[in-house]
Amino acid sequence: MLKALFHILIFPGLSFLFVFGFFAEYVDRKLYARLQNRIGPPWFQPLADFIKLISKQEIIPEEADNNVFKLMPLLALAASSVAILYIPISGERSVFSFNGDVIVVLYLLTIPTFAYFLGGWYSRSVYSMIGAVRSLTQLFAYEVPLFLCILASAMLADTWSLSGIAAFYNQHIGYWFCNIIGFVVALICLLGKLEKVPFDIPEAETEIVAGSFTEYNGRLLAFIRMSFNVEMVVGASLLAAVFLPFGLNLAPAGVLICYLIQVLIIIVAISFLRTLFARLRLDQMINFCWKYLAPLAFLQVLFNLTLKVVLPR
Amino acid sequence: MHDVHDFEDVKIPIGPQHPALKEPESFLISLRGEKITASSVRLGYNHRGIEKACEERTYTQGLYLIERICGICSHSHSTCFVQAVEEIAGIEITARAKYLRTLIGELERIHSHLLWLGVAGHEIGFDTLLMYTWRDREVVMDLLATLTGNRVNYGINTVGGVRRDISHKQKEEVLKAIDILEERTKYYIDLAKGETTLIKRLQGVGVLSHEDAEKLDAVGPTARASGIERDVRKDDPYAAYGELDFKVISVNSCDVYGRTLVRLGELMESFSLVRQVIRKIPDGSILVKSARKVPAGEAVSRYEAPRGEDLHYVRANGTEKPDRVKVRAPTLANIQSVSKMLEDRYLADMPIVIAAIDPCFSCTDRLVAVRDTKNKGSNTVVWETIRLQGIEWYKNKGIDFTSLNEKLTKLS
Amino acid sequence: MSEEKVKQELEDKFSYLKDTVTITRKGRIFVQVPLDKFNEVFVYVVKQMRFLALSAITGLDRGDGFEVIYHLNREGRVLLNLSVRLNKENPEVNSVTGYCPSADIYERELVDLFGIKVKGIAPGHRYPLTDDWPEGEYPLRKDWKGHKEAQNA
Numbered sequence: 001m002l003k004a005l006f007h008i009l010i011f012p013g014l015s016f017l018f019v020f021g022f023f024a025e026y027v028d029r030k031l032y033a034r035l036q037n038r039i040g041p042p043w044f045q046p047l048a049d050f051i052k053l054i055s056k057q058e059i060i061p062e063e064a065d066n067n068v069f070k071l072m073p074l075l076a077l078a079a080s081s082v083a084i085l086y087i088p089i090s091g092e093r094s095v096f097s098f099n100g101d102v103i104v105v106l107y108l109l110t111i112p113t114f115a116y117f118l119g120g121w122y123s124r125s126v127y128s129m130i131g132a133v134r135s136l137t138q139l140f141a142y143e144v145p146l147f148l149c150i151l152a153s154a155m156l157a158d159t160w161s162l163s164g165i166a167a168f169y170n171q172h173i174g175y176w177f178c179n180i181i182g183f184v185v186a187l188i189c190l191l192g193k194l195e196k197v198p199f200d201i202p203e204a205e206t207e208i209v210a211g212s213f214t215e216y217n218g219r220l221l222a223f224i225r226m227s228f229n230v231e232m233v234v235g236a237s238l239l240a241a242v243f244l245p246f247g248l249n250l251a252p253a254g255v256l257i258c259y260l261i262q263v264l265i266i267i268v269a270i271s272f273l274r275t276l277f278a279r280l281r282l283d284q285m286i287n288f289c290w291k292y293l294a295p296l297a298f299l300q301v302l303f304n305l306t307l308k309v310v311l312p313r
Numbered sequence: 314m315h316d317v318h319d320f321e322d323v324k325i326p327i328g329p330q331h332p333a334l335k336e337p338e339s340f341l342i343s344l345r346g347e348k349i350t351a352s353s354v355r356l357g358y359n360h361r362g363i364e365k366a367c368e369e370r371t372y373t374q375g376l377y378l379i380e381r382i383c384g385i386c387s388h389s390h391s392t393c394f395v396q397a398v399e400e401i402a403g404i405e406i407t408a409r410a411k412y413l414r415t416l417i418g419e420l421e422r423i424h425s426h427l428l429w430l431g432v433a434g435h436e437i438g439f440d441t442l443l444m445y446t447w448r449d450r451e452v453v454m455d456l457l458a459t460l461t462g463n464r465v466n467y468g469i470n471t472v473g474g475v476r477r478d479i480s481h482k483q484k485e486e487v488l489k490a491i492d493i494l495e496e497r498t499k500y501y502i503d504l505a506k507g508e509t510t511l512i513k514r515l516q517g518v519g520v521l522s523h524e525d526a527e528k529l530d531a532v533g534p535t536a537r538a539s540g541i542e543r544d545v546r547k548d549d550p551y552a553a554y555g556e557l558d559f560k561v562i563s564v565n566s567c568d569v570y571g572r573t574l575v576r577l578g579e580l581m582e583s584f585s586l587v588r589q590v591i592r593k594i595p596d597g598s599i600l601v602k603s604a605r606k607v608p609a610g611e612a613v614s615r616y617e618a619p620r621g622e623d624l625h626y627v628r629a630n631g632t633e634k635p636d637r638v639k640v641r642a643p644t645l646a647n648i649q650s651v652s653k654m655l656e657d658r659y660l661a662d663m664p665i666v667i668a669a670i671d672p673c674f675s676c677t678d679r680l681v682a683v684r685d686t687k688n689k690g691s692n693t694v695v696w697e698t699i700r701l702q703g704i705e706w707y708k709n710k711g712i713d714f715t716s717l718n719e720k721l722t723k724l725s
Numbered sequence: 726m727s728e729e730k731v732k733q734e735l736e737d738k739f740s741y742l743k744d745t746v747t748i749t750r751k752g753r754i755f756v757q758v759p760l761d762k763f764n765e766v767f768v769y770v771v772k773q774m775r776f777l778a779l780s781a782i783t784g785l786d787r788g789d790g791f792e793v794i795y796h797l798n799r800e801g802r803v804l805l806n807l808s809v810r811l812n813k814e815n816p817e818v819n820s821v822t823g824y825c826p827s828a829d830i831y832e833r834e835l836v837d838l839f840g841i842k843v844k845g846i847a848p849g850h851r852y853p854l855t856d857d858w859p860e861g862e863y864p865l866r867k868d869w870k871g872h873k874e875a876q877n878a
């Protein structure tokens with residue numbers, strides 16, 4: 001019982017996720033700023049922003065559905081935080097694990113997007129509603145390639161558990177390279193999930209102010225921002241666990257450092273990508289996902305199915 | 314300019330305050346899904362009554378007021394106005410003054426176009442471009458500050474010439490800065506021609522056909538991107554443009570991408586113009602003495618501002634003050650084509666389409682009408698009242714500048 | 726076609742325009758047109774002489790009446806300024822949006838700032854004054870010295 005509480009509250013649960021989430025946000029913002037020739041924020045800026053927002057007065061629009069409006073940010077934060085418990089981060093084994101947890105994690109990561117949709121929709125502001133519809137439309141575009149890529153990796157490992165995948169690739173360390181297409185596609189999909197440029201269509205500032213989050217402020221906005229940070233960490237961890245099976249044989253401290261480095265590499269890659277591009281239009285984004293990402297993901301699935309027959313186990 | 318009466322569609326207000334607009338103007342857009350089905354525009358939020366104010370000021374006072382119509386194309390407005398006054402008064406300014414006006418005008422164009430490029434980047438979510446171009450824009454801003462003393466509102470024009478001369482050292486500084494800027498602009502041209510997401514977002518967006526552009530009297534880069542080769546600097550040369558060599562940049566793509574290329578091309582032309590001015594600038598005085606009173610008469614003056622043709626009409630009645638000053642800023646001519654450009658486009662294209670005419674609503678609207686919510690109706694407030702109210706407001710908040718002001722007056 | 730030719734053509738076509746066409750400098754022609762003849766001159770100038778682009782419309786208060794000046798240009802080069810005088814009691818002009826669609830906004834300016842009636846203007850937002858601007862106050866008229874409430878305050 002105590003152990004479970006420790007896992008949920010301290011590591012790899014809420015405390016760890018919050019600290020690492022702040023750090024990830026700092027890395028992302030600082031790097032983004034440096035790449036744009038700006039100085040960027042100091043290390044404590046994400047925490048300072050969080051405290052400022054928490055201490056602000058909360059304003060809820062009269063028209064909005066009070067309960068849904070308040071509940072959704074918490075739901076988003078909770079869903080993405082739970083997912084970390086099923087992802088192996090310190091070694092081959094995650095905290096909780098069963099055959100089929102890949103599916104659970106993927107769906108847990110989908111819940112925040114639905115939460116943003118509902119929160120936006122029930123804010124009853126035109127900007128929020130358009131943003132909400134956009135985030136849902138976008139979901140249908142990136143979710144399929146993302147799922148296919150991760151499932152392709154799972155197929156090769158012949159297991160539906162994330163711990164099992166990690167263990168398999170740890171034993172056959174060279175096989176990770178077979179999933180390289182899948183990794184790249186999944187990384188791009190992660191940009192869509194995190195609503196970052198070029199896929200920040202649901203919160204496109206110059207079009208619809210802040211999309212779903214236009215009416216959010218104070219504590220609730222702090223939770224939304226936190227849930228984005230946590231999503232970023234969890235998303236990166238998922239990619240690291242599935243596609244980058246390195247350093248799992250080291251001492252426990254070494255494993256953790258290795259994991260942190262892998263996650264940071266993915267976050268750095270995200271920052272680089274969002275510096276490079278202009279925001280796409282919704283129709284262009286959907287086109288891109290279905291024309292290029294989905295076929296590539298299918299290719300990965302077919303490739304892995306073939307490999308499964310050919311390669312020695 | 315039609316009201317939107319379709320109830321099936323979602324209507325979204327863009328403005329008067331909106332992140333896509335840098336100044337207050339209101340667009341009402343009707344959406345079906347992501348598609349724009351109708352749009353209407355309401356102007357006038359920035360009307361400050363400058364035309365009326367000019368009638369109560371002398372020509373010289375009016376000149377500095379006119380300069381404050383807009384922060385970005387301030388030199389355009391002041392030159393345009395002063396040209397009209399000089400024409401009525403029959404003053405022929407010296408060649409050196411003409412070259413200096415051209416120099417500042419071209420530097421202003423460079424800073425305005427770089428600014429636009431950054432704003433355009435921001436509107437399509439390409440913030441990196443915004444940060445890069447605005448960093449480079451600092452170079453030309455600093456240059457303008459060394460030449461005129463100000464980063465904006467240069468105050469270099471006066472009736473009968475210019476107020477500041479250029480030294481040999483400054484000429485070298487200008488050339489050095491232009492070299493840096495030219496290299497950077499070449500990089501942006503490469504970027505505009507090679508960056509896929511940028512091209513995807515700009516090509517085929519905000520189409521204004523050649524015929525529509527002519528019919529709606531579009532001006533400046535907006536018209537030139539629709540294949541209309543019209544440039545006041547060429548067609549009706551003023552200042553030193555008649556003696557300088559430059560091309561009018563025009564493309565036939567009729568879209569936002571074309572407008573980007575036109576502005577980038579114009580930047581390159583401006584660099585060459587600045588170099589020519591520095592090379593050719595004749596010696597001599599910069600100012601011709603002029604009487605305070607201007608004889609009765611009228612004149613229309615035109616100036617190619619960075620955003621297009623700027624037109625000022627001045628009527629003099631023989632006193633120190635003008636009888637009528639009319640300002641037609643380029644944005645007013647272009648704003649009418651925006652509804653056309655938005656037809657059948659996506660919501661996501663709206664910011665860049667509006668931005669692509671490089672709107673400057675301060676120029677467009679020119680009375681302070683402060684709405685008094687307590688006593689129904691409007692109330693015109695004079696500047697001094699607003700200033701005192703502001704001081705009082707800050708005092709109530711515990712911020713008091715009285716002691717600081719006293720110190721300042723002692724210093725000066 | 727040079728400015729002289731434009732002057733010649735106008736004077737040949739419309740005898741009443743004799744002595745009212747002045748060329749102030751290269752590219753600037755000012756023409757004083759009688760109010761009742763304005764439409765025929767305007768249509769001729771736009772349709773036959775191809776002064777297609779309307780740069781602006783200026784209104785001004787002469788004290789005893791109003792004057793409206795239409796700034797037309799041909800291919801950006803020659804600027805033809807047609808001015809027409811209106812009486813103080815009932816200033817009214819016809820809308821030219823049928824010939825120059827861009828005239829709309831300039832005509833609204835005339836309506837708002839001078840109180841000149843424009844016949845045939847399409848319904849729409851006012852420009853540039855606020856929607857709650859009091860009736861009968863036209864800021865650019867010479868006798869307007871600020872709001873009545875502001876003056877009394």
